[in-house]
Amino acid sequence: MGFSVTDIRKDFPIFERTIRDGKRLVYLDSGATAQKPWAVINAESDFYSKHNAAVHRGAHQLAEEATDAYEGARAIVAEFIGADENEIIFTKSATESINLLAYAMGNAEAGNRFALTSADSIVVTEMEHHANLIPWQQLAKRTGAQLSWFKVTEDSRLDLSNIDQIITSSTKIVAITHQSNVLGTINPLEAIARRAHEVGAVVVLDACQSVPHMKVDVQELGVDFLAFSGHKAVGPTGVGVLWGKAQLLDELPPFLTGGSMVTSVTMTDATWAQVPQKFEAGVPNMAQAVGLGAAFNYLSAIGMDAIRKHEISLTNYALKKMLAIPGIKIIGPQSNESRGATIAFTIQDIHPHDVGQFVDSQGVAVRTGHHCAWPLAKCMNVPATTRASFYLYNDEHDVDALVEAVVGAQKYFGRF
Numbered sequence: 001m002g003f004s005v006t007d008i009r010k011d012f013p014i015f016e017r018t019i020r021d022g023k024r025l026v027y028l029d030s031g032a033t034a035q036k037p038w039a040v041i042n043a044e045s046d047f048y049s050k051h052n053a054a055v056h057r058g059a060h061q062l063a064e065e066a067t068d069a070y071e072g073a074r075a076i077v078a079e080f081i082g083a084d085e086n087e088i089i090f091t092k093s094a095t096e097s098i099n100l101l102a103y104a105m106g107n108a109e110a111g112n113r114f115a116l117t118s119a120d121s122i123v124v125t126e127m128e129h130h131a132n133l134i135p136w137q138q139l140a141k142r143t144g145a146q147l148s149w150f151k152v153t154e155d156s157r158l159d160l161s162n163i164d165q166i167i168t169s170s171t172k173i174v175a176i177t178h179q180s181n182v183l184g185t186i187n188p189l190e191a192i193a194r195r196a197h198e199v200g201a202v203v204v205l206d207a208c209q210s211v212p213h214m215k216v217d218v219q220e221l222g223v224d225f226l227a228f229s230g231h232k233a234v235g236p237t238g239v240g241v242l243w244g245k246a247q248l249l250d251e252l253p254p255f256l257t258g259g260s261m262v263t264s265v266t267m268t269d270a271t272w273a274q275v276p277q278k279f280e281a282g283v284p285n286m287a288q289a290v291g292l293g294a295a296f297n298y299l300s301a302i303g304m305d306a307i308r309k310h311e312i313s314l315t316n317y318a319l320k321k322m323l324a325i326p327g328i329k330i331i332g333p334q335s336n337e338s339r340g341a342t343i344a345f346t347i348q349d350i351h352p353h354d355v356g357q358f359v360d361s362q363g364v365a366v367r368t369g370h371h372c373a374w375p376l377a378k379c380m381n382v383p384a385t386t387r388a389s390f391y392l393y394n395d396e397h398d399v400d401a402l403v404e405a406v407v408g409a410q411k412y413f414g415r416f
Contacts, residue, residue: 003306005395011037011298012393023363026401031181031342031389032367034212034234036295043294044236047287054283056260070286073293074276077241080296081226082217087249089242089276090289094208095131097227097242098175100255100279101204102135105173106142107253114202114252116172118144123167123174123201125150125158126379129181130372132206132227136175145172152379156183156332163195171201178210182371182387183332184315184342186210193222202248208232209340213311213391215304218243230288235295239288242279249275256281299392307392311341314390318343318399325406327415331385341390344371347406350413352384358412359386359405366402 009015012035019025027035047069053062055070071085078085091097108114116122122136122145140147148166151159167174174196179186189205196203202224210216212233218226225248230239244252254261254272258281262270272278299307316336322328327348333339347355356368367387370377377384388402 003302003310005310005393008302009393011039013038013041015393018363020361020363024401026364026398028388028390028394028398028402029365029367030212030232030391030394031209031371031387033231033237034391035393036236037234037298039298040235040291040294044287044291047290052287055286056277057283066286069290070284073289076293076296080300081211081243082219083243084246086275087218087243087246089244089249089279090284091240091242091279092238092285093240094206094227094229095240097240098132098204098206099135100242101225101227101244101252102139104252104255104279106139107255109253112251112253114172116143116145118146119170120172121146121148121168121170123148123150123171123196125176125187126152127158127180127183127185127373127376128175128177129206129208130374131208132175132177132204133375136173146170150176152183152376155334156180156185156380158185158187160188160191163191167192167195167199167201169199171196171199173204174201175204175206177206177208178216179213179340179342180332180373180376181209181342182344182373182376182385184340184344185333186338186340188338189221189223197222209342212299213304213340214308224248230292230295233292233295234298236285236288236291238285239292241292246275249279254278254281258282302392310392311390312336314394314396314399315339315341315343317396318388318390318402321399321403322406325403325410327410328406331380331382342387343389344385344387346382346385347410347415349415350409352386354413355386355406355409358409359402362401362405362408364402364405 014035051065053066055067074088078088105114153159193203205223205226207226207228211228225244231237261281263273264271329346331344352368369384
């Protein structure tokens with residue numbers, strides 16, 4: 001069966017509705033959150049209506065069913081990214097996943113490989129989402145470690161010309177986005193990971209914008225930790241994933257403490273459970289994890305290679321159409337090479353917020369602002385941008401609707 005956007009859209013009930021006085025919904029904000037197919041909605045509802053009980057607690061039938069469903073979801077996620085099941089940790093979001101790492105590393109005692117001092121450094125990039133920047137800023141402040149970063153070039157790529165001066169013998173952590181949520185740039189991981197491992201640093205990958213859109217295999221990436229959110233991958237909100245190499249997770253101190261992450265407790269001490277339970281204190285987001293498993297089954301049935309191929313074609317079409325509009329400036333790579341399905345842009349003499357409001361009046365949903373990447377906006381010398389992000393349920397008709405709305409905004413504001 002070929003890739004059919006028409007058939008895919010039938011799986012998403014939200015596309016049955018209209019907005020703004022009966023207009024067709026053109027949803028171009030999947031970079032913020034993806035829409036949900038019936039398979040995910042039904043899986044979450046089915047858990048609550050038939051199997052709801054606290055996982056890993058209790059010996060009754062419902063508890064057994066809930067635990068099987070929850071651990072089954074872990075197995076699905078592991079297979080989806082090429083990991084072992086015990087390397088998958090469920091969190092509430094990618095932000096929490098990265099904070100888990102930053103706080104756990106900050107809790108590491110002297111002698112632990114993750115312990116940081118003022119003699120160490122943490123490396124990030126100028127294109128990071130706040131979720132993969134602020135936790136490392138705060139860890140640097142708490143430990144005295146130095147924060148360094150790769151700059152972004154004029155063509156929206158990372159400047160790796162001085163990689164040996166950025167990643168040095170003092171570097172303990174390199175935290176980088178796989179794909180920029182603003183620029184769409186897909187970063188060259190091989191060179192960065194190779195240099196990081198030469199000096200004994202660990203590589204943390206923010207994969208929020210890549211896991212939903214392309215085949216990601218942690219065995220091939222060369223990174224040590226990886227984080228992503230469920231809601232960007234047609235899954236539920238309230239669930240995220242942290243993957244880490246088993247040996248590193250074993251050495252990492254826990255982040256949250258409490259129920260289910262222990263093997264024994266006295267009035268004065270406790271011992272920790274094995275990974276992944278060591279990092280899943282408290283009753284987890286069970287239904288959401290089950291929904292995420294359903295989401296990955298749905299994406300796998302379509303095929304990640306097919307989704308990626310579709311998005312490359314659609315982005316190529318969108319770039320050509322957008323660049324042909326007078327007064328438009330694309331903030332990101334102008335070509336489709338090493339690029340994701342995200343296009344951020346500005347329009348001469350019209351503020352992005354005004355652009356966003358006008359295109360919304362035409363039924364087109366985009367995002368405006370700095371997209372939780374404030375330092376990048378300053379680097380690119382723009383106060384904000386309008387961002388269109390595409391996914392498996394978008395097609396050329398959606399791009400045409402965006403182009404028509406943008407041209408309409410220019411006429412409305414009297415610019416062209």
